[in-house]
Amino acid sequence: MATTAAPQSSAEARPLARKKFQPAEVAFEWALRLSIALALGALVWLFVSVLTEGASSLSWDFLTSKASSSAARAGFKNALYGSLVLMMITVAVAVPLGFAAATYLEKFAPMSKDELRVIAMRRQRALEHRRGHGLSGIRLLLARIGVAASRVWATIGPPINRIVEVNISNLAAVPSIIYGLLGLALFVSIMGVSKSLLAGGLTLAILVLPIIIIASREAIRAVPSSIEQGAMALGATKWQAVRSQVLPAALPGMLTGTILATSRAIGETAPLIVVGGAAYSTKVPSLNPLQAGDQPLLAMPLQIFDWVERPQETLWGPLAAAGILVLIGTLVVMNLIAIVLRNRFSRSW
Amino acid sequence: MSDERTAVTTDEDEALAVTDQEPRQSDPRVGDGPGISVAGPAQGSRDGAQQETVVFEASGVNVHYGTNLALKGVDIPIYRREITALIGPSGCGKSTFLRCLNRTNDLIPGAAVSGDLTFHGEDMYAPDIDAVDLRRRVGMVFQKPNPFPKSIRENLAFGMKVNGLKANDDAIERVLRRAALWDEVKDKLGDDAYALSGGQQQRLCIARAIAVEPEVILMDEPCSALDPISTLAIEDLMRELREQYTIVIVTHNMQQAARVSDRTAFFTVEQPGDGSRYGILAEHDHTEKMFRAPEDQRTQDYITGRFG
Ligand SMILES: Nc1ncnc2c1ncn2[C@@H]1O[C@H](COP(=O)(O)OP(=O)(O)OP(=O)(O)O)[C@@H](O)[C@H]1O
Numbered sequence: 001m002a003t004t005a006a007p008q009s010s011a012e013a014r015p016l017a018r019k020k021f022q023p024a025e026v027a028f029e030w031a032l033r034l035s036i037a038l039a040l041g042a043l044v045w046l047f048v049s050v051l052t053e054g055a056s057s058l059s060w061d062f063l064t065s066k067a068s069s070s071a072a073r074a075g076f077k078n079a080l081y082g083s084l085v086l087m088m089i090t091v092a093v094a095v096p097l098g099f100a101a102a103t104y105l106e107k108f109a110p111m112s113k114d115e116l117r118v119i120a121m122r123r124q125r126a127l128e129h130r131r132g133h134g135l136s137g138i139r140l141l142l143a144r145i146g147v148a149a150s151r152v153w154a155t156i157g158p159p160i161n162r163i164v165e166v167n168i169s170n171l172a173a174v175p176s177i178i179y180g181l182l183g184l185a186l187f188v189s190i191m192g193v194s195k196s197l198l199a200g201g202l203t204l205a206i207l208v209l210p211i212i213i214i215a216s217r218e219a220i221r222a223v224p225s226s227i228e229q230g231a232m233a234l235g236a237t238k239w240q241a242v243r244s245q246v247l248p249a250a251l252p253g254m255l256t257g258t259i260l261a262t263s264r265a266i267g268e269t270a271p272l273i274v275v276g277g278a279a280y281s282t283k284v285p286s287l288n289p290l291q292a293g294d295q296p297l298l299a300m301p302l303q304i305f306d307w308v309e310r311p312q313e314t315l316w317g318p319l320a321a322a323g324i325l326v327l328i329g330t331l332v333v334m335n336l337i338a339i340v341l342r343n344r345f346s347r348s349w
Numbered sequence: 350m351s352d353e354r355t356a357v358t359t360d361e362d363e364a365l366a367v368t369d370q371e372p373r374q375s376d377p378r379v380g381d382g383p384g385i386s387v388a389g390p391a392q393g394s395r396d397g398a399q400q401e402t403v404v405f406e407a408s409g410v411n412v413h414y415g416t417n418l419a420l421k422g423v424d425i426p427i428y429r430r431e432i433t434a435l436i437g438p439s440g441c442g443k444s445t446f447l448r449c450l451n452r453t454n455d456l457i458p459g460a461a462v463s464g465d466l467t468f469h470g471e472d473m474y475a476p477d478i479d480a481v482d483l484r485r486r487v488g489m490v491f492q493k494p495n496p497f498p499k500s501i502r503e504n505l506a507f508g509m510k511v512n513g514l515k516a517n518d519d520a521i522e523r524v525l526r527r528a529a530l531w532d533e534v535k536d537k538l539g540d541d542a543y544a545l546s547g548g549q550q551q552r553l554c555i556a557r558a559i560a561v562e563p564e565v566i567l568m569d570e571p572c573s574a575l576d577p578i579s580t581l582a583i584e585d586l587m588r589e590l591r592e593q594y595t596i597v598i599v600t601h602n603m604q605q606a607a608r609v610s611d612r613t614a615f616f617t618v619e620q621p622g623d624g625s626r627y628g629i630l631a632e633h634d635h636t637e638k639m640f641r642a643p644e645d646q647r648t649q650d651y652i653t654g655r656f657g
Pocket residue numbers: 414419438439440441442443444445446457492628
C-alpha cells in the first residue's frame with residue numbers, strides 16, 4: 001500500500017487529520033480549573049486553619065466532658081447530646097410529614113376536578129349499596145360526611161393544591177431565622193412548649209420540611225410512570241400501585257434527600273437562638289427524646305458560637321475550633337452515607 | 350362476512366350473541382394474493398359453527414393527546430375467545446387503541462377518549478365505572494417490558510395479591526412455565542427482575558399478566574424483544590390461552606399475525622393535507638381473508654410490503 005500518494009478520489013485513502021492547537025479551548029479549560037481551585041482553596045484554607053488551632057484540644061476528653069466555665073475543663077458533651085436529640089425530633093417529625101406530602105403532591109394532587117368527581121360518585125354509590133345492607137346510625141352519618149367531603153373537595157381541591165404547589169418551593173428559600181421566629185410564635189407562644197430541645201427540634205423540623213418534600217418529589221418523579229401503569233394494569237388501585245411499587249423504588253432517593261436536609265439542620269444556629277437556645281448550661285440533656293420538653297436547648301453550633309464570643313480568645317479559641325471539627329466530621333459522615341445510599345441503590349431504568 | 354359484522358353492531362341486546370353463520374375454512378392456505386400463509390387459528394380445536402360473543406364493541410372511538418387527534422372514528426367489535434391482531438405502520442395508533450380497552454389511557458395525562466366503547470354491552474367509559482375493576486378483568490402486557498424493581502417472585506405475587514389470589518410456589522411455577530420462563534429463572538426467583546435480559550423481562554411481564562387470570566389479555570408487541578424460540582413459545586401460549594381468554598395483540602410481524610390471529614385489524618395513518626395526521630382503522634376481517642383478499646388497497650400494500 002502506498003501511504004504517501006493519497007488518491008483524491010477515494011475517501012478512505014485520505015490521511016487522518018492531525019491535532020490542531022486551539023487556544024480558546026485551552027484557555028477555557030484552564031479558566032474552569034482555576035475557578036475550581038479557588039473554591040476548593042478557600043475551603044482547604046478554612047479547614048487547615050481550624051485544624052491547626054483545634055487539633056490539640058480535640059480528644060476523647062473533649063467529647064465526653066461537660067460544659068464548664070473553666071476553659072481547661074470544658075467539653076462538648078452537652079452540645080453533642082443536644083444536637084443528637086434535636087436530630088431525632090427533627091427526623092421523627094419531618095420524615096413522615098415530608099414523605100406523605102411529597103407522595104400526595106406528586107401522585108394525587110394532579111387529579112382533575114373530573115377525576116375527583118368520579119371518586120365522589122363512586123363513594124356515593126358505595127354508600128347507597130351499604131345502606132341497602134343495613135348501614136345506619138353513626139356509621140351512616142360518618143359515611144355521609146365522607147361522601148359530602150369528597151364532593152366538596154372535587155370543587156375546592158384543585159385550586160388549593162395549586163396554591164400549596166407554588167408555595168412549597170418558596171418555603172425552601174425562606175431564610176432560616178424566619179423559621180426561628182415562626183417556631184417561637186407557634187410552639188413557644190401559642191402551643192406553650194417551653195424553650196427547650198423540643199421547641200428547637202420542632203422548629204428545625206419545619207425548617208427542613210420543604211427541602212425533604214422537594215427532594216422526595218424528585219425521587220418519586222424519577223420512577224418511570226410505566227411502573228405505576230404496570231401495577232394498575234394488574235388491577236391495583238392507585239394507592240396500591242404507589243405504596244407497593246412506586247414508593248419502594250423511590251425510597252433510596254427519598255432517604256438521600258432526607259439525610260442531606262438533616263445535615264443542613266445540624267449546622268443551623270440562628271433559628272435556635274431565636275427559639276431560645278441556651279448559650280451555656282452545665283446540665284447534660286437526656287438522650288430520651290420524650291423528655292426533650294424540659295431539657296435546655298443546647299446544640300453544637302450554639303456551643304461553638306458561645307465559645308467564639310468569649311473575650312479570652314487564646315483560651316476558648318482552640319475549643320471552638322475543636323467543636324467545628326466535630327461538626328464538620330458529622331456532616332462529612334452524613335454526606336458519605338447519602339452518597340453510598342445513592343450509589344448502592346440507584347438504578348437506570 | 351361484512352354482513353355478519355353489521356349484524357353484530359346493530360344488535361343492541363344485552364347478550365350481543367351472534368351466531369357465525371359461515372363455517373370457518375379449516376385448512377391452511379397459501380394466499381393467492383400477498384403470499385403469506387395463514388395457518389394458525391384454523392388448526393385450532395374449534396368447530397366451525399360456534400357462538401360468537403362480542404366482548405368489546407367500539408364505535409366512533411376517537412383519542413386525543415392534549416389537542417392532538419391521535420386516532421379517529423374506530424369501529425370494531427372484538428370477539429370472545431379469539432385472537433385479534435392489530436397491525437399497521439408505526440405511529441398509527443395501535444397502542445393507543447389497545448390502551449382504550451382497559452382504560453390505561455386514563456393514566457396518561459392529557460389523553461382523552463371519546464365515542465362509544467362497550468365491554469359486554471356496558472359503556473366502559475360511563476362516569477361511574479370503576480376502572481380498577483375493569484383492569485382486573487382486562488390485563489395488559491406493555492410494549493416496553495416494565496417489571497417492578499423487585500424480585501422475580503414479587504413481580505408475580507403483587508398482582509395475585511391485589512386480586513385476592515394465593516401467590517404460593519406452585520402458582521408461581523405454573524405461570525412461569527406457561528410464559529416459557531421457568532427453566533431460565535427457577536433457581537433465582539429471589540433475584541432482581543432487572544437482572545434479566547430484555548426478552549426475559551417481557552416474558553416475566555406476560556407471566557405477571559396471566560397470573561391474575563383476567564378475561565381479556567391485551568398484548569402490545571409482546572415479542573418484539575424476543576428471539577425466535579421464545580416467540581414461538583409465546584405464540585403457543587397465546588393459542589393455548591385462546592381456549593379461555595380473549596386476546597388482542599399488536600404486532601409488526603405479518604407472519605405472526607397470520608400465524609396466531611383469528612381476526613386482523615389494519616390501522617393506518619391519514620393525512621388529510623391540512624397538516625394534521627391521525628390514525629384510522631382501515632379494515633378488519635378474518636385474518637385469512639385479510640391476508641388472502643383484503644378489500645382495502647392500503648391493506649394490500651402494507652401486507653405485501655408496498656407502502657404508498
Ligand atoms: N403518551 C402520549 N402523549 C402524546 N402523544 C402520544 C402518546 N402516546 C402516543 N402518542 C401519539 O399518538 C400517535 C399514535 O401512537 P401509538 O403509540 O398509539 O402508535 P403505535 O401504532 O402503537 O406505534 P408503534 O407501532 O410505533 O408502537 C402517535 O402520533 C404518537 O405520537
